[in-house]
Amino acid sequence: MSDETGVPSADAESEQPAGVSRRGLFGLLGAGAAGLALGAAGGAGVTAAVAAQATTPASRVYPFFGAHQAGITTPAQDRLHFAAFDVGERTTREELRELLVEWSAAAAQLTQGLEIGETGAVGGSDLAPPEDTGEALGLPASGLTITFGFGPSLFETADGVDRFGIADRRPESLVRLPRFQGDALKPEYTDGDLCIQACADDPQVAVHAIRNLSRIAFGRASLRWSQLGFGRTSSTSTSQATPRNLFGFKDGTANVKSEEAAAVDEHVWVGAGEDAAWMTGGSYLVARRIRMLIENWDRTQLQEQELVIGRDKAQGAPLSGGTEFTEPDFDASGAAGQPLIDPTAHVRLAHPAQNSGVRLLRRGYNYVDGNDELGRLDAGLFFLSYQRSPEQFITVQRTLATDGLNEYIRHVGSAIFAVPPGATAGGFVGETLFA
Amino acid sequence: MSDETGVPSADAESEQPAGVSRRGLFGLLGAGAAGLALGAAGGAGVTAAVAAQATTPASRVYPFFGAHQAGITTPAQDRLHFAAFDVGERTTREELRELLVEWSAAAAQLTQGLEIGETGAVGGSDLAPPEDTGEALGLPASGLTITFGFGPSLFETADGVDRFGIADRRPESLVRLPRFQGDALKPEYTDGDLCIQACADDPQVAVHAIRNLSRIAFGRASLRWSQLGFGRTSSTSTSQATPRNLFGFKDGTANVKSEEAAAVDEHVWVGAGEDAAWMTGGSYLVARRIRMLIENWDRTQLQEQELVIGRDKAQGAPLSGGTEFTEPDFDASGAAGQPLIDPTAHVRLAHPAQNSGVRLLRRGYNYVDGNDELGRLDAGLFFLSYQRSPEQFITVQRTLATDGLNEYIRHVGSAIFAVPPGATAGGFVGETLFA
Numbered sequence: 001m002s003d004e005t006g007v008p009s010a011d012a013e014s015e016q017p018a019g020v021s022r023r024g025l026f027g028l029l030g031a032g033a034a035g036l037a038l039g040a041a042g043g044a045g046v047t048a049a050v051a052a053q054a055t056t057p058a059s060r061v062y063p064f065f066g067a068h069q070a071g072i073t074t075p076a077q078d079r080l081h082f083a084a085f086d087v088g089e090r091t092t093r094e095e096l097r098e099l100l101v102e103w104s105a106a107a108a109q110l111t112q113g114l115e116i117g118e119t120g121a122v123g124g125s126d127l128a129p130p131e132d133t134g135e136a137l138g139l140p141a142s143g144l145t146i147t148f149g150f151g152p153s154l155f156e157t158a159d160g161v162d163r164f165g166i167a168d169r170r171p172e173s174l175v176r177l178p179r180f181q182g183d184a185l186k187p188e189y190t191d192g193d194l195c196i197q198a199c200a201d202d203p204q205v206a207v208h209a210i211r212n213l214s215r216i217a218f219g220r221a222s223l224r225w226s227q228l229g230f231g232r233t234s235s236t237s238t239s240q241a242t243p244r245n246l247f248g249f250k251d252g253t254a255n256v257k258s259e260e261a262a263a264v265d266e267h268v269w270v271g272a273g274e275d276a277a278w279m280t281g282g283s284y285l286v287a288r289r290i291r292m293l294i295e296n297w298d299r300t301q302l303q304e305q306e307l308v309i310g311r312d313k314a315q316g317a318p319l320s321g322g323t324e325f326t327e328p329d330f331d332a333s334g335a336a337g338q339p340l341i342d343p344t345a346h347v348r349l350a351h352p353a354q355n356s357g358v359r360l361l362r363r364g365y366n367y368v369d370g371n372d373e374l375g376r377l378d379a380g381l382f383f384l385s386y387q388r389s390p391e392q393f394i395t396v397q398r399t400l401a402t403d404g405l406n407e408y409i410r411h412v413g414s415a416i417f418a419v420p421p422g423a424t425a426g427g428f429v430g431e432t433l434f435a
Numbered sequence: 436m437s438d439e440t441g442v443p444s445a446d447a448e449s450e451q452p453a454g455v456s457r458r459g460l461f462g463l464l465g466a467g468a469a470g471l472a473l474g475a476a477g478g479a480g481v482t483a484a485v486a487a488q489a490t491t492p493a494s495r496v497y498p499f500f501g502a503h504q505a506g507i508t509t510p511a512q513d514r515l516h517f518a519a520f521d522v523g524e525r526t527t528r529e530e531l532r533e534l535l536v537e538w539s540a541a542a543a544q545l546t547q548g549l550e551i552g553e554t555g556a557v558g559g560s561d562l563a564p565p566e567d568t569g570e571a572l573g574l575p576a577s578g579l580t581i582t583f584g585f586g587p588s589l590f591e592t593a594d595g596v597d598r599f600g601i602a603d604r605r606p607e608s609l610v611r612l613p614r615f616q617g618d619a620l621k622p623e624y625t626d627g628d629l630c631i632q633a634c635a636d637d638p639q640v641a642v643h644a645i646r647n648l649s650r651i652a653f654g655r656a657s658l659r660w661s662q663l664g665f666g667r668t669s670s671t672s673t674s675q676a677t678p679r680n681l682f683g684f685k686d687g688t689a690n691v692k693s694e695e696a697a698a699v700d701e702h703v704w705v706g707a708g709e710d711a712a713w714m715t716g717g718s719y720l721v722a723r724r725i726r727m728l729i730e731n732w733d734r735t736q737l738q739e740q741e742l743v744i745g746r747d748k749a750q751g752a753p754l755s756g757g758t759e760f761t762e763p764d765f766d767a768s769g770a771a772g773q774p775l776i777d778p779t780a781h782v783r784l785a786h787p788a789q790n791s792g793v794r795l796l797r798r799g800y801n802y803v804d805g806n807d808e809l810g811r812l813d814a815g816l817f818f819l820s821y822q823r824s825p826e827q828f829i830t831v832q833r834t835l836a837t838d839g840l841n842e843y844i845r846h847v848g849s850a851i852f853a854v855p856p857g858a859t860a861g862g863f864v865g866e867t868l869f870a
Contacts, residue, residue, distance in 0.1 A: 079665070081803070086810075121683055122749040126738035133733055134683025134748055135801075138676075203638075203665035204679075207803050211681075211812060215733055222810030228665065228803055230514075230638035241573075244639075246646075248556055248569025298568055298650055303561035313569055314557040366570075368516070368642050368663055369804060375521075375657035377646060 084192025189413025229365020624848025664800020
């Protein structure tokens with residue numbers, strides 16, 4: 001089991017053939033199997049016991065426990081359900097801690113393709129509400145990962161009261177992002193005390209996870225906003241083809257990939273001694289809902305589109321030449337002396353060379369949420385990036401102030417979260433904060 | 436090629452191996468290939484020429500031309516993008532007709548995994564906006580079907596003017612649905628002059644289709660409302676497993692299946708001489724956005740959930756006994772004399788026995804559109820049903836007035852559309868109306 005990459009090892013001992021749904025077995029065999037599964041989920045053996053050889057996306061199973069949380073360097077799954085929560089005004093420190101304990105226990109089950117609780121959706125008493133809502137009964141794990149984060153507001157004092165007793169444990173850099181040029185943020189897509197990122201190759205599995213975790217939170221935390229993403233816009237593994245965003249361009253070609261161990265350590269994980277101690281092995285997550293003005297974009301000529309991006313649309317090759325993975329040559333110029341990659345091109349401004357060497361691990365998704373009253377699709381990119389410090393995102397986003405792409409996008413939502421390290425088997429995510 | 440079932444025949448002649456993306460070839464080979472593809476799309480040979488043997492969902496290709504439109508009896512794909520349009524006030528009959536011609540030509544290309552237009556996303560002039568928006572470049576056809584419909588408002592006179600000269604061709608039954616008990620309809624999810632249903636196994640392919648068809652409509656018709664569905668809630672083929680809705684129950688067990696040729700003819704297709712002549716071979720589509728109050732549902736005991744549905748949650752078997760596909764016995768009673776299937780159970784009230792033998796072909800999808808201001812998921816069922824007459828839906832929906840499920844759902848959107856027959860190769864959907 002490789003905690004570093006999140007890739008399930010092919011030689012992990014497996015209790016069952018790949019592709020068989022334990023979720024199904026669990027629900028239908030009743031309390032005996034349920035007890036067994038709960039025991040496994042709570043114990044050290046869970047990841048090895050239920051990991052299956054990944055032969056199809058549906059049969060992929062990622063361990064929940066590990067040095068880092070899964071869902072960061074894990075090869076980006078195809079679908080997303082993301083949720084931000086507000087903790088209730090009267091929720092106590094102990095209740096918040098208990099919520100995190102319950103969330104981790106449920107996430108450990110869900111990510112292994114199990115139902116939540118002791119009896120799942122159909123194994124309990126007829127006279128009680130089922131523990132699990134059941135819409136994922138019979139579906140395999142589908143590569144589900146569940147990643148938890150803490151927003152800056154969780155550490156804030158309310159009316160002078162340090163409500164969870166963690167105000168002094170806030171990492172110095174965990175503050176709301178500064179206002180960037182062009183920001184048009186709406187409260188309904190912004191901020192949050194807690195977040196959960198659920199990624200899977202089956203949207204029903206991701207939705208089921210967020211729904212059941214929201215239900216567990218009832219009375220202690222409630223949904224502030226949530227976002228479905230239907231298609232990934234980044235690769236986080238060299239084994240993945242580069243997907244296209246809704247501008248029709250390949251996106252994330254130069255992303256930090258999980259196989260680049262040194263780059264991941266340098267750019268993604270918080271190192272020992274460089275931040276609040278409880279964040280060692282964690283990361284910072286920036287979420288931005290970026291509305292694309294796709295009707296405007298669609299009316300621009302191909303040359304303008306390619307100039308704005310700095311890559312050709314067909315292959316994703318930089319306009320300085322080569323193929324998709326050729327390094328852009330920002331000094332190259334054409335016959336008339338003009339730079340082949342425009343000074344305002346997105347690929348130039350987002351490049352580490354323009355940002356003191358900073359890189360981000362991007363994990364965004366395409367979204368379409370109906371249309372606005374003018375009949376324009378409410379569509380765009382739900383940008384997610386992981387970095388060892390919020391300063392990395394801030395640096396890049398400030399450089400992008402002159403990005404030609406700004407004419408075609410609006411940042412309408414924004415949030416930042418401290419993503420703590422992974423939980424040890426039997427522990428919970430956030431344990432280092434509440435220790 | 437079977438027009439009846441929409442299932443691509445396994446022995447269709449194929450120009451290429453299954454799973455190879457022609458969309459990719461088309462875009463990257465440039466104008467020569469583009470011209471060839473356009474010729475094919477416009478000609479009689481298109482369906483046979485590009486149909487590939489379906490070995491995976493991604494490689495499935497369904498013919499666009501045929502006696503009936505695809506996307507009705509076609510085995511329900513996993514993902515949906517549905518759009519309703521208003522035709523512009525100044526749009527003329529000829530412009531509307533031309534829009535339908537262009538829509539059909541584009542749909543014929545899209546459903547075969549091709550880009551739209553003559554040059555696609557990257558094959559045209561650098562100095563023109565690309566014809567295709569490009570986000571599906573490199574993706575296979577993914578079983579895409581595109582189905583067009585006409586709402587009652589298309590036939591209405593405006594200020595006494597018969598704007599498209601079709602007022603006298605309105606089928607008598609094509610009127611807005613009556614108000615049903617409990618309806619809580621919102622204008623933003625209701626009605627529409629035209630509709631397009633795009634179903635595919637890859638959501639990016641469905642979104643790409645709606646986006647490009649919306650773009651073609653620019654200046655003539657604009658999006659009124661649209662809906663993404665992430666998971667199918669019905670099977671339309673006996674080859675498909677029954678999926679679960681967001682109440683966690685199997686849905687659509689007793690649906691009309693494409694393999695039931697007699698039932699399809701009896702319940703789905705408009706027969707010759709029984710309706711407006713231009714509708715022969717067509718059907719009627721009812722769309723209902725049904726919000727599920729899932730938090731309320733999740734707090735009810737398993738016994739109540741099963742009583743309300745009339746089936747057990749694990750297997751989907753009727754409470755009168757047997758397995759999923761056992762016919763419910765509505766007269767069966769328990770030891771205390773109580774009916775095993777409650778008088779208010781959904782399965783009883785929706786059954787043909789309670790509805791003069793009426794059946795519907797359902798093709799609904801689960802949806803989640805973020806959450807409301809109370810932190811409740813805005814989630815439910817986007818119900819789609821096809822029937823030879825709107826009266827079938829009206830009959831069932833009136834019987835459902837006493838459905839126990841009504842406590843847990845709200846109908847918030849509604850629309851009805853006449854779905855004309857399929858187009859002959861080189862023709863367009865709606866040709867029979869405008870002839």
